[in-house]
Amino acid sequence: MSVRPWCCALVTLVCVVAICSPAQAQVSGRITGTVVDASGGIIVGASITLMNERTSDVRTTESNDAGIFVFPNVPPSSYSVLVEAEGFTSFAKTNLVVSASQSLALGNLQLSVGDVTDTVTVAATGASVETDTSGQNAILTTEQLGGLMSKGRDIVSLITVLPGVSQNASSDSLGENWGTGTPNMQGLRSHWNTFQLDGQPGNDIDVLNFFTMSVSMDAIEEVSVKSNTYLAEDGRLPGANVNIVSKSGTQQFRGSGYYFKRHERFNANNFFNNRLGIPKPLTRYDTFGVTLGGPAYIPGRLNRNRDKLFFFVSREDWRIKLPGPILQATLPTELERRGDFSQSVDQNGQLIQAIDPTTGKPFPGNIIPADRIHPIGQSLLSLLPLPNLLDTGITEGAFNYRDQEIVNQPKAQTQLKIDWKPTERDRISFRPRWWSSDRQGQFQSTAFGANFLFQQHHYEYVTNAYAGSYNRIISPTIVNEFNVGYSEAKELGTLNDEFQLENVRRDRHGLDSLGQLFLNANPLNLIPRMFFGGLPNAANVDFDPRTPIAAGDERVWITNNLTWVANNHTLKFGVYYELNNASEGPRASAVGRHMGTFDFGRDANNPFDSNHPFANALLGNFRSYAESSGLSSGRAQIHTFEWFAQDSWKVTPRLTIDYGARFYSFIPWRLRDDEGAAFALSRYDAANVPELYVPALDPDGRRVARNPVTGELAPEPLIGAFAPGSGDRFAGVVVGGDSSYPEGFRERPAVQIAPRAGFAYDLFGNGKTAVRGGFGVHKQTIFSSQASMWTTTTAPPILESPTIFYSNLDSFLSAGQVFFPTDYQSFDLNFDKVPTIYRWSFGVQQDIGFGTVLDVTYVGSEGRNLRQSRNINTLAPGVRFLESSQDATTGRPLPDNFLRPNPGFQNISFSEETGFSNYHALQVGVNRRYTAGLQLGVAYTWSKAMGISDQDNGSLPIYRDVRSYLYGKLGYDQTHVFVFNYLWDLPNAQLFAGNRVTRLLFHDWGVAGITTMASGTPLGIDLFRTDGVDRHGGGDPPRVNVIADPILPRGERSFERWFNTDAFAAPGVGDFGNAPRDVFRGPGIHNWDFALLKHFPIGGARLQLRWEVYNLFNHTQWEDVDNDARFDAAGRQVNGQFGQVISARAPRQMQFSLRLEF
Template identity: 25%
Template sequence: MRVYPPLFAGILLLTALPPMLGQLQTATLTGSVTDASGGVVADATVTAEHIATHQPFTAKTTGSGDYALPSLPVGDYRITVEAKGFEKEVRPNVALNVGQTLSIDFQMAVGATTQTVEVNAQAPLVDTSDATTGQVVNSREVEALPLNQRDFLALTTLTAGVLPPRGMVQGGNLNNGGFVVHGLMRTANIVWLNGAMIVQGNGATTFLPNVDAIQEFQVKTGLYGADYGVMPGGQLIAVTKSGTNMLHGEGFEYFRNDAMDARNFFSQTKPGLKRNDFGGTFGGPIYIPKVVNGKDKAWFFVSYEKLIQHAFNPTQGVVPTDAQKNGVFSTTIIDPTNGQPFLNNSIPANRINPVAQQLLQFWPAPNTAGPVNYTSPNSSADTFTNQVLTRIDYQSSPTDRWWGQFVRDSTPNLLASPFNVFTALSPLSSWVGSIGNVKTFNGQYVNDASLNYFRRGYFPANAPGASCNFPASLNIPQLLTHGVIDKCGVPDVSIVGYSGIGDASVVGAVVIGNWWAADTFSFNKSSHFLRMGVDYRQNWYYLDENARSSFTFAARYSKNAFADFLLGDPTTTTLGGQILDANLHQNSMYGWIQDDWKVNSRLTVNLGLRYEYRFPWSDKRGLSSNFDLATQTLFPPLQANGRYQPGAPLVEYRNLEGFLPRIGMAYRLTNNTVLRTGFGINAGELIAGAPQNLGANPRPGSLNLVFNSGVTAPTISLSNPFPSALATTATPTIRGIPLSLPLTTVQEWGFSVEHQMGHNVLLDVSYDGSHTVHEYEAVQVNDAAPGPGSMASRRPYPNYQSIVFYEGDGEGWFDALEAKIEKRPGNEGLSLLGAFTWSKALATTDEIVGGTPNEVTSRSRNISVQANKGLSSSNIPLRFVFSVDYQLPFGAGKMFATTGVASKILAGWSLLTITTLQSGPWFSVFLPGDPLAAGSTSSQWPNRVCNPNLPTSQRTVQHWFDTNCFATPPQYTYGNAGRSTVEGPGIIDLDLALHRMFALAERAQVEFRAEAFNSINHPNFTLPGNQFIPGTNTSFGVVTGALDPRQIQLGLKILF
């Protein structure tokens, strides 16, 4: 869709306003000031002083007695209110959290301004400012709770409605997999670090900030204001620590090794491990003799962390037996040349393909009993991470503040396959840079402008030592003449039901990044707190990837995939070469306005409108192309130099769908009870991975070709995998996106009751629901109609093979009852947070990039959208997570052992726990290969003849569900099993930590830590095998893996 001048002009008008506030790392203080009779006090001065830095922030009350102090740094404040004819009132300790709008009202007493009344009442726990749902995780929780791999994102799952992705557990490494909010895809979330967006295409962060550098973070799960958007899911806002007027810091070392860990449920031995995670933080005032005295003016904070991990992970797989390598099988094997069974189910030695004979050496012999018959002894994967994070804050005047940040994270990883002979380099590097300014005008107008830069580079490569002699020995000339990757190493070989072999499948470079400029203006007008803003984002993606040639075997001809391999009869072969070559850019502008209207002392109404305008995707170098189904051609036009027209639009969004209204209400029923409700519309865009794939479309000189063998008889072989006779029909996969692409739109609604019990306990019960339309999905639009005969004649576009289109036809539904109980720390030293979620998530599609374990990532055109409807891969009906932080009652000033030897031994200990109870995810059963002869890469379902879910008491690792409930459909027909019909294993997990603090000096302490993850060593199983291959797949319905067993970590910190 083209740019609409009136709409665009409206956004430009917003940019003409004074520079504005970005709410992505700050807090807001609002309230009203009245006298003893309830009358408003106008023109009162409200000052919030940041205790750690002595920064003052001042506002005046309006004619209605209301005040607002936006854009406040996170931390503890001393609030002072002064007005002529009234005594000065002071609140000495008020904590402001990131992304929070805290409302505090003052009632002033008549008297002289020289008299001060100090009120030590705690700020209310109930939220009367808006309808937003979510959770703040403070600095103590981030630093102290047990965190496996020191991943702060794991603490997002302490929030009701937030789940770890399938195959992960509380405390796992979520930066690799993101998190799920209210049933939406993990790609729907945004993670902000001091205002910079640090997520990549799969919704995960590209690096983990040092836990000790994080001040706190907030997860907004829904019904947030118009200032948040870009994607429709959760918004995680993290803010790092800043320097203060006092030098402070810490050094730390965390240590793990295999001697302290338990053995995995399925392993005979424990994997070797040595992990050292060390670093520190340091901050304070900037001081340069005779130049700068930073106290009360300029501060610095720096963090460093290094991880060194040597892991020897025994991965598991299925390898051929010695008998199978020699062609001897226990099931019937068909001779593809005549359709008759081989005598004694044995393939004659002279029929074993010579290329297959050479490749057999890379499968080791079985070493484990059972269907999963191999456990690698020493698959080494080394991780080395270096991270530097710095932040500078500068108060140039009482009304002008500057800040900046820089982050550099590098991870040169070495990855290993199940077999030691195959390794690959997988280096990652991330950069973040930001600069911002906050300025106050006339005591009531506040603006905050920021500019942020983010870049992540990924450079996969062959590991040192990849054999450059082996490819020539296979006598396949194309491996030596096409591309650069096949000249060294072993080709990819995939065999259904068996572990594959092959060196690094992809080498090259993938670099993604963005610029983000944010500007917001805020002020208080009577009873309205108004904010409006404009954001600008530029996305860019540089890709240059080369794929290794591959061979796929799927039991098409002999009825056994490994027998097909021995006979040299692949289903599909791919001639490697450059698979991605692109320099993509896409810009977006976002304009919004938010009015938080305090109707009266009990009712606050939140009114917001957001507009998101997305410019077209384009390739500056002309390396990418889209596909027009109507004309069956690639566009933009191809130039004489063999490239497409640089900068031409590839994908355009329907920007009229970018108007996103939000409304919320918070009603204070009593002083301790608040009712909140709201409705909002959020929008999302196509994640990066889909436009990137447009760089894989063919152009003159592109090398990646796919060869499909015959449907009933093989037409290609391992000895001649890329026959020239088929070269004209060996067309590559085409990727396309509708030129006019809808925005994924999520309508969300909710209602909650929040009640404060006593002075430090909060209970929140809510209902949350949503409906998603235009969810993006990958559709195989050129699948042939099921049936016999020529596949090309049955395809809608017979001149092409596979065509994958990223369309916006999917839908999703979510309903949940959520409850939260939170106890803030009191004199007894106990704080806790509990979250319960009872939910149901339905969907018609799954994630199109990255995918979900045990799920398909594309839909065949032969299956309708509604036929694909079922439980979402993120559907986990029941989840309860409970964290405790308890300072044990021993030592001076405590309940027990207050003096003497007992006090010296028992004082200073803390116990911290995270308990997770979670029902199992639901997953699908698939019929692999291409039984419909549709030429589809999208798996089909078998038939379901009964309910496969066994009673809980009958579920075992060898027989998790009733495999007899599935059957092969009649030839050329789709099965009826449907999406997500089998329930997987649930999770029971208890992570705990013991801390002891020792005094080292007047301002220095030493802390000892012992942490145990999955401390009860409960086996949490992964999903069972879901590939239905009658008579040959012995892993069908069998659980072959478990999540991490008990792991113990020791740590030592020095704080000053």
């Protein structure tokens, strides 16, 4: 049952009846302070008034017995604090900027003896030292979001300016195709980071390291990044917590309209394009957007004072044109379609003889008689376009067709935020959002694939989200927050407008009589897949197993948090529930597909082969046919329930201790329709596995297959297929819905406990220096649905894929069908080890003047019980060399499926929690918030990330020691990362300042920039052999031998030789090599992005012209290095590009924009 109807009703009900303020548990901040007199003595019972300077919202509290006051759950905004006490002059502090997840410590607020009606007012400026929170919390401010450059206008790419963030996230356009890839943060796997929009989870549930809740940067107020947190309120995933806070309406109307333009004419060309004489590729990005926010009111009737109801709405549209891949194919000529192969030659100009299978001799004149041409086979060939490039002087006979499509991709993002304050104690917020991306093209759709232009599709990715909350101020010291949200992400492979489904229907192409093995498997009557092997760049017609795609995920998210300020304790208790429904949509087996698959390729052993794939099709003969028995719904579900209790204890005005624990209870992925099958080793018995067809020789000495049970001979391709009736093909297979086995093929884990503690100490009591640290345990309870379930949903017997060999279009439906061993997924039944991350840090923050804060922190983490996988059906080392493993018909080893540890199956991927990792870093940050026209940020990280896998389900060895084989620097490790970002409003010219022309030309200029310098990432050496000789007989993949230092001194590295290519040797027989996983580092990053902007005042509005340059100096930055070591039979390395740079990062690119703000 879909969750959509009832959860949408729930969201609507909550929004109408009681949904919270702009702040939520995940996106609110806190303000603390101590009221003292002139001598430093505490003042008890002082009245403190907090006012939101944008909405005039007011809250009050009193100082407690220690003179301390706390305002919990404060929405991000700008505030003023007024302190009043009988017998003292009032004190006010304004321009207090509170960010999401921030604890703003005001320190000692000193009152002087005097009249309470007198007020001393101080304006806050610059960044503040965090003296009363233990975790690391970084902020991207409104000014940074509006001023710094992001080529794709995607917020994820700007996160790389913060300490501890790898430089492996960039985006060319908002949301990319189906979400933005997120970076590795704090040395952890990228899919462990939680990305939220106003507290609502935005990670894709299929691929967790993609953020799919795309949002216009002009609709974002700020971004809060909890890189290391020791508060129990932070959960869901064990990595960094990124909160994107959207803008709210204020008492004043504010809005903008903007346009951004990118075009290839503004760009430099890539180094390698210049080298090869290739022109700049088509690059067209046009972005349009508008925003409007303010009070929702009707003069004299609704919201008269403009302080109760607010709105903010934004809309952004993209128009993108990019080139598709260059397609090259060998297609049937006009003559060949009529059966005339008299002009069909190979690449050497030699005639390819069309053989008559009935005589074994060439057709006369190399022309198939008209009465021998099969009408369906001819119709299949007619689906292919005619060649468009017959000049062999250009093609050298390798292809006769070349083309390239232009891909269009319109995008649209709309969001609305409504904030309502019905009473002084209640806050309401409702936030609907809509996002869509439509990739229009053949290769952009994932639905249809071919090496020629044939059928364009739409691939639409749609994300709709609805969230609301209720925030109740029960008393000045107790606040309750309730949040609820629903989101859906849909993949749609539609065929509409000019992309008509009829173009790929059988009945439109004279294929009505072409039957299928499973009549209900292809309800849309799609044409079959076709392959024509045996020709260079052979034509192929392919489909995605999900064609047409109709996939979708749903997420329901509910939280409730209660904050209670009790004297010096800020207690917080909360619950979190998340339900995810995931579906890849109806899909077929990857082997045959639901529309069927014909292979017309050459095969000398096929008695019906004509020696030419197009001739085979015309005769109606094929090498093989496979078909999926149907479509699996592929629907899965996961529940997670978490709760926590924490205390922020103000031990003294200078010392704060955070401590608490988070509890996790979750149900791992389950199949919603029981349509899944997995391998269970505990139920496997090799004695029950069927026999396989074995190699044999027929009386004429030809290699064939033999049924070991009956002795019957069969065509050679059946070698390795199951012998019918000889055993149980599903021995050891567990099917969903089996009441004797756990749902989802795993036991439910026990409740997990994650304690956390941290401290913050105001070293000198002046709010200028803070010593902070902590330790916390974090659990991973949400996993990728794609990696957890999808292989099971198409495994036999859920879907079968019978294969037919050597047959004809007239008779294949009645021909004999065979089945082969296939791949399966398997799981550790006892889910007693949950992935756990232990994280700690210790650091100092120092106010260094000029509104600037320096942060120096040591950060560490250990990962244990991380999810990995092993192929438990990997051949043992040397097994192919055994006498019993030899094929008497060839003198070579038998196919691998005869030699596996678990016969009857191919690869078996066994998921388990055995991985480990660690991270150590020195992180330095310098932050000056935008003050007096200047903002500065410096992030430096010196780190080492070690482990055995970059992501979940990384494959582990079976026969080699895991630590010695895989442990090393992780693929995203960068030893040094330095990022400098700045915004500067240039001083106005003073000379002739009163002259209007001078003001127009020389006033209101600004610059912005991001400079990045980073080490390269670790790379290994891949081993290849040119002679095809097996020297290991099975086992885990071998590696090269390292015989010298592979690292060249910096001065000796060059384009042609990035590392010491003489440092490697081929391993011998039985030698699996000694190379580690990381052998050298790839090229680093040295990049300067720059923007120049000019403002023109227009009444109460402002017009901005902006010029952005990415890679300002057009510095060629190498990116990839050829690390493929290819050895010949004599052990010589023969890859001429080995060690050579083979790609470069983007050259200089420009973007222009025009913006009107009011």
